Amino acid sequence: MLRFLLLIWLLPVSVFAQTTLRVVDEQSGEPVPYASLKGNNQQAYVADENGVITLTIAVQTEMQLSHVAFQSRQVTVPDSGELTISMQRAETSLTEVVVSSFDSERPLLEQAAGIARVAESELYRFNETSLVHAFNTKPGIRVEERAPASYRISIRGSSLRAPFGVRNVKVYWNGIPFTAADGTTPLNMLDLSNIQNTEIIKGPAGSIYGAGNGGVISFKSDLRVTENRIGTDFSLGDFGLMRYRIGVDQQMEEGGIKVSYAKQRSDGYREHTAMDREVLQVTGYFKPSDKQRLTTQLLYSDLFYELPGALTAAQREEDPRQARPGSAAQNASIDQQSMYGVLSHDYQINPNFSNKTSIYINTVDFENPFNLDYKKETQYSYGGRSSFTYDGAWGPIPVRLIGGGEYQFSKTAAQNFGNRGGMADTVRFSDELLTTTAFLFQQIEAELSDRFLMTLGLSENFSSFDIARNIDAINGMPSTAKRTFDPVIIPRIALSAKLNPTAALHASISSGFSPPTIDEVRTNEGTINLDLEAEKGINYELGYRGSFNQGRVNVDGSVFYFQLDETITTYTNEQGVVLFRNAGATDQKGIEFLVDYALIRNQLAFVQELKLTHTFAGHYFTFADFMQGENDYSGNDLTGVAPHTVVNQLDIRTRPGFYVNFTHQFVDDIPLNDANTVYQEAYHLVNARTGWRGTAGNKLDLEVFAGVENMLNASYSLGNDLNPFGGRYFQPAATRNFYGGIKVGLKY
Missing domain, CATH: 2.60.40.1120 (Carboxypeptidase-like, regulatory domain)
Structure with a gap:
């Protein structure tokens, strides 16, 4: 009992x-x-x-x-x-954000450069079909999309020489150089699901990344597999927009495999702007030992999009949705299939010494009927990058030594035909193109005291191209052309000075260079311009970063002065073919500023977070020395650059899971020709998205969302043609349009 x-x-x-x-x-x-x-x-x-x-x-x-x-x-x-x-903190202050720019992982507060970071959450503030709007919230960065998937990127005015495509900017994806040896970057291959976080170095970073005066963009996917999960997204929008994705994460012993497939299509706002893309990514993540990490990646992309062409002012007023006369009849478009195979190895050799090595192979099939011709290309390329890092001391001074190299080679079979009703006609010329680029880099970071970090960097750069013209229907004789650029040494010196644990000043002097791309040397009308010289520039920058009130307020600002010599600019001949020339020098003075602050951050309140972000970019860029025939354009504003850009953002997150993202962007008048006689008028662009995120138990994640783009129904171009023949400047962007979607994730 x-x-x-x-x-x-x-x-x-x-x-x-x-x-x-x-x-x-x-x-x-x-x-x-x-x-x-x-x-x-x-x-x-x-x-x-x-x-x-x-x-x-x-x-x-x-x-x-x-x-x-x-x-x-x-x-x-x-x-x-x-x-x-x-x-783990959600990186709400600059002291908590760690970036790996200049091959060195350090808090953003300690980085002595103009660096912007685009987090995954910022990519998902918009319709998730492209990175355009998210990137354009960052001061000094402008991504243009003249038609769906037709991108052009400008970092501090670097798109001056890019009538189409991405040039003068070095792009990396998960550690491999995504910019090809010939200087072109197939950015439109990537779906947004292939990108989780992005770091952008604004201004020349040749001391460790090689060619590209505009800067460096480093895309990163989340390669780790932390759980077994299957997820799917589906969204619809105006102008025939449809996108869906399915992904599977499968854990394995000491690693795992990820598979993601995404398809996106749209009819486009204008006539002849349809787009269709499929992207497959397969990632393997393995840990052979505690000291090693091995990743394999396979990326396949099949992309097709139509090119509507630019309109004159009269055509734009008559009907902004029309295509340039002849574009549809000639089937002006891009059809491109590309595959990347990547192998990356990280090895912590000992507590102080480590190595990161990545190699890749790439194949591209490219077909481009245009109003004036028809181009076909097949490219095979390979390359890699290896970097060694040593953390030690030089007497009483802690130092980090970084050294390594990068090599790229591409071989392209390129043919240009006449275009008869959208079909390839008689061959005009056929070339075999060989392009090689390589550089070595060294960098030392010295912690002079608890407050001062000094960085010295240097690279030695080598590049060449070889053009064998096997068929030449214009001149009647095969020919060869070869250009080996003189080795270029690119230095950088930078200093970061902590004012207190949450604020720092930084200053840097960095050099850069950018040789002409193969598309600038070998133009579509058949000439080979061996006289184009590489651009060379030097950038002076001073900046401040600080966090206050436990990360509730963050400030990041800088002023810079960039001098560029042998500037490559564009012009168009009477047939409408874009050509290139060196145009003297430019002076580029600027100020960029970002501040964000949380008015509310309370886990217990209904509104858990209310955050405001403001950015400003003042770009006062001019031609310092520019003669075009008898015209002296010295002192004119730099073509294609808005002197002022302002972005305001409002983000609200509630305890039940509802959220609102609101974005306003002001873009000032943009000169569209070197004479500064034609401008794109200033405009205000407003986008908004709202939705609900939540969980059902421990296994199911849900999100539903809807949004509106161009809420004020502004008339504007998200990218214009510069210095075109016949006054065809304008590529009108979509009017007010809506979208919505759903995401489901299941852990198993």
Whole structure:
């Protein structure tokens, strides 16, 4: 009887034993107050001001721990006892954002350069069909899309020499050079799902990344596999927009495999602007040992899009949706299939010494009927990059030494035909193109004191191209042309000075160069311009970064002066073919500024976060020395660059999961010719998105969303033709349009 009474007395203790959780900041170890813990039954427990949660559960349970300023995580809560759980900050301040620019992982606060970061969450503030709007929220960066998938990128005015495509900017994807050896970048191959985070260096970074005065864009996918998951997205929009994606993550012992397939199509706002793209990415992530990480990637893209061509002012007023006369009849379009195979290896040789090596092979089939001709190309290329890092000391001074090299080779069979009703006609010329580029780089980072970090970098650059013209129907004789550029040495010196733990000044002097691309040397009308010289420039920059009020307020600003010699500019002949020339020098003075602040950040309130962001770019760029025949354009504003750009953003996130993203962008008048007689008028562009994100238990993630682009129905061009023949400047962008979609993720 006594044993029975004792059992009855102890039973409630065993069934209703308490569990105490202590939630702490992973970095500082400080308590995280008011974190929310939620189980399958959706009952929520909230930590007190000391980060302590006390709860009573019958059995061990998987639960979701979240906080507005930290990354959410799954935790296994025992049925009794005490447990300390650490949470990783959600990078709400500049002191917490770590970037790997200049091949060195350091907090953004310590980086002595103009660097912009586009997080995955910023890509998903818009319709998820392209990176255009997200990139255009960053000061000094402008991405143009004259037709769906027809991109042009300008970093501090670097698109001056890009009538089409991405030039003068070096692009990397998961550590491999995505910019080909010939200087072109197939950015439109990528679906947004192939990109999770992006770092952008504004201005020349040749000391460690080689050619490209505009800067460097580094795209990164999340290669790790942390759970078994299947997810799918589906969205629809005006002008025939449709996109869907399906992805599977499968864990394996010490690694895993990811497979993602995305398809996107649209009819386009204008006539003859249809687009269709399929992208498949397969990623393998493995850890052969504690010191090694091995990743393999296969990326296949099949892209087709139509080219409507630019309109005159009169045609734009008559009907902005029309295509340039002849574009549809000649089937002006791009049809491109490309495949990348990538192998990357990270090796921590010892605690102080590590290596990162990536190699790739790439094949491209390219077909481009245009109003004036028909181009076919088949390209095979390969290359790689290897970087060694040593962390040690030089006497009492901690140093980081970085050294390595990069090599790229491409072989292209290129043929140009006449265009008869959209079909390839008689061959005009046929070339075999060989392009090689390589460079070595060295960098030392010295921590002169707790406050001062000095960086010295240097690269030695080599490039050449070889053109064998096997068929020449114009001149009647085969020929060869070869150009080997003189080796170019590119230095950089930079200094970062901490004013306090959350604020720093930075200054840098960096050189850059950019040889002409193969498309600029070998133009569509058949000439080979061996006289084009490489652009060379030097950039002076001074900046400030700071975070205040525990990361609620962040400021990032800089002023710069960039001098560019042998500037490559474009002009158009009477047949409408774009040609290139060196045009003297440019002076580019600018100021760029970003501030964001959280008016509300409260885990317990209905509105958990209300955040405002403002950016400003003032680009005062002029031709310093530019003669065109008898015309002296010296002192004119640089073609294609808006002197002022302002962006305002409002983000609201609520406890039930509803959110609102609002974006306003002002773009000033843009000169469209070197004479500064034709301008794109200033415009205001407003975009908005709202939706709900939530979970159903521990296994299912859901999101539904809807949005509107060009809310004010502004008349504008998201990219214009510069210095065109016949006054065809304008590529009208879409009027007000709507979209919506759903995302589902299931853990298994």
